[in-house]
Amino acid sequence: xxxxxxxxxxxxxxxxxxxxxxxxxxxxxxxxxxxxxxxxxxxxxxxxxxxxxxxxxxxxxxxxxxxxxxxxxxxxxxxxxxxxxxxxxxxxxxxxxxxxxxxxxxxxxxxxxxxxxxxxxxxxxxxxxxxxxxxxxxxxxxxxxxxxxxxxxxxxxxxxxxxxxxxxxxxxxxxxxxxxxxxxxxxxxxxxxxxxxxxxxxxxxxxxxxxxxxxxxxxxxxxxxxxxxxxxxxxxxxxxxxxxxxx
Amino acid sequence: xxxxxxxxxxxxxxxxxxxxxxxxxxxxxxxxxxxxxxxxxxxxxxxxxxxxxxxxxxxxxxxxxxxxxxxxxxxxxxxxxxxxxxxxxxxxxxxxxxxxxxxxxxxxxxxxxxxxxxxxxxxxxxxxxxxxxxxxxxxxxxxxxxxxxxxxxxxxxxxxxxxxxxxxxxxxxxxxxxxxxxxxxxxxxxxxxxxxxxxxxxxxxxxxxxxxxxxxxxxxxxxxx
Numbered sequence: 001x002x003x004x005x006x007x008x009x010x011x012x013x014x015x016x017x018x019x020x021x022x023x024x025x026x027x028x029x030x031x032x033x034x035x036x037x038x039x040x041x042x043x044x045x046x047x048x049x050x051x052x053x054x055x056x057x058x059x060x061x062x063x064x065x066x067x068x069x070x071x072x073x074x075x076x077x078x079x080x081x082x083x084x085x086x087x088x089x090x091x092x093x094x095x096x097x098x099x100x101x102x103x104x105x106x107x108x109x110x111x112x113x114x115x116x117x118x119x120x121x122x123x124x125x126x127x128x129x130x131x132x133x134x135x136x137x138x139x140x141x142x143x144x145x146x147x148x149x150x151x152x153x154x155x156x157x158x159x160x161x162x163x164x165x166x167x168x169x170x171x172x173x174x175x176x177x178x179x180x181x182x183x184x185x186x187x188x189x190x191x192x193x194x195x196x197x198x199x200x201x202x203x204x205x206x207x208x209x210x211x212x213x214x215x216x217x218x219x220x221x222x223x224x225x226x227x228x229x230x231x232x233x234x235x236x237x238x239x240x241x242x243x244x245x246x247x
Numbered sequence: 248x249x250x251x252x253x254x255x256x257x258x259x260x261x262x263x264x265x266x267x268x269x270x271x272x273x274x275x276x277x278x279x280x281x282x283x284x285x286x287x288x289x290x291x292x293x294x295x296x297x298x299x300x301x302x303x304x305x306x307x308x309x310x311x312x313x314x315x316x317x318x319x320x321x322x323x324x325x326x327x328x329x330x331x332x333x334x335x336x337x338x339x340x341x342x343x344x345x346x347x348x349x350x351x352x353x354x355x356x357x358x359x360x361x362x363x364x365x366x367x368x369x370x371x372x373x374x375x376x377x378x379x380x381x382x383x384x385x386x387x388x389x390x391x392x393x394x395x396x397x398x399x400x401x402x403x404x405x406x407x408x409x410x411x412x413x414x415x416x417x418x419x420x421x422x423x424x425x426x427x428x429x430x431x432x433x434x435x436x437x438x439x440x441x442x443x444x445x446x447x448x449x450x451x452x453x454x455x456x457x458x459x460x461x462x463x464x465x466x467x468x469x470x471x472x
Binding site for chain 1: 395398399402403405406409412415416418419420422423426454462465466469470472
């Protein structure tokens with residue numbers, strides 16, 4: 001078991017292993033999306049107040065969850081790369097940033113579309129929206145720093161420091177709707193109990209898992225490209241490329 | 248671990264002497280602060296009623312930008328002439344030395360800002376009962392700006408065009424300070440209690456005072472590698 005993890009830390013082994021993993025994540029994600037979309041668009045009842053527009057929730061809430069989850073993945077793998085100089089952790093952190101930024105943007109955009117019919121406005125400067133916007137800026141800062149530094153390994157370590165400093169924002173986003181009583185509603189799913197109907201909950205959880213699988217698939221795809229780019233001077237990548245071009 | 252404080256004082260003294268010998272450079276961020284604030288009455292409206300409402304936000308945003316512009320001096324010249332590498336190589340804790348540099352930077356840029364702010368408050372018709380809160384938020388907030396900004400400068404010091412990137416990295420981290428500080432001054436202008444926001448700023452200051460030097464030291468070591 002321990003040996004497996006040690007082997008996984010080598011870029012070549014990780015490249016091959018993740019290549020075999022991607023189709024599994026891909027098909028599982030597709031199946032869950034199909035079921036999840038069926039549940040969220042047809043099976044789940046419309047809200048008694050919000051009517052059909054409540055269905056935006058099944059995209060909005062999972063992408064908001066993912067925006068924080070991906071940031072934590074980025075910060076933790078960045079920290080691992082910073083401390084133990086693990087190449088794979090650096091690669092995962094660097095490939096997570098653009099995906100996380102997309103999820104954050106999706107959460108903000110769907111929230112805005114949902115806010116127009118419900119609150120009567122596209123945007124309010126409420127605590128949760130503002131902190132989610134700061135999260136987007138943090139992601140963009142990490143991406144900018146990553147691309148500004150020529151040496152990829154130094155870039156990874158520098159953006160890991162930035163990501164770890166930005167972690168302060170995550171609890172602020174998470175608790176903003178509890179600390180400040182603003183327009184955004186408090187979460188419906190908490191450790192102490194769930195305040196939505198189980199048919200809505202099933203659809204939401206299916207979508208959340210589908211989003212997570214989607215992230216796993218895309219992050220592995222991006223990581224494979226990143227590995228090829230970073231290891232382009234090693235013999236195994238050159239063998240791989242020459243074998244491909246010979247075909 | 249026992250910290251030897253004498254290198255801290257030596258570096259602080261050196262940076263303050265250097266700043267004193269380059270007095271004209273010191274004035275630039277302050278002039279920027281004053282000019283930006285004087286643009287608002289010209290651009291929005293000279294009516295005291297309008298200015299009163301935006302005064303806390305304008306003063307704080309200008310302070311934020313002035314602090315950010317002055318950040319570049321923090322490590323740049325030391326990086327270019329190699330002093331920074333010597334500092335990093337010394338046997339003393341780099342975090343402590345970073346703290347000395349940040350303290351010197353705050354003394355020459357943050358402190359004058361605090362002294363200047365009441366006059367600008369008068370220019371923008373800030374109600375008198377909010378003046379003390381404005382000074383208190385600046386006293387608590389500008390050290391945070393220097394401490395957090397130091398992380399950003401340390402990350403970008405090795406890059407040729409780090410200036411714009413620096414603002415992209417640092418401004419999002421400044422937003423919480425802006426929210427609580429400008430909020431406190433606004434509340435004070437309306438005559439409400441502001442203890443909550445001030446405590447929050449003090450908490451942010453404690454957090455950045457204890458953790459930011461370590462992050463800055465780590466970032467400096469990456470930039471110097």
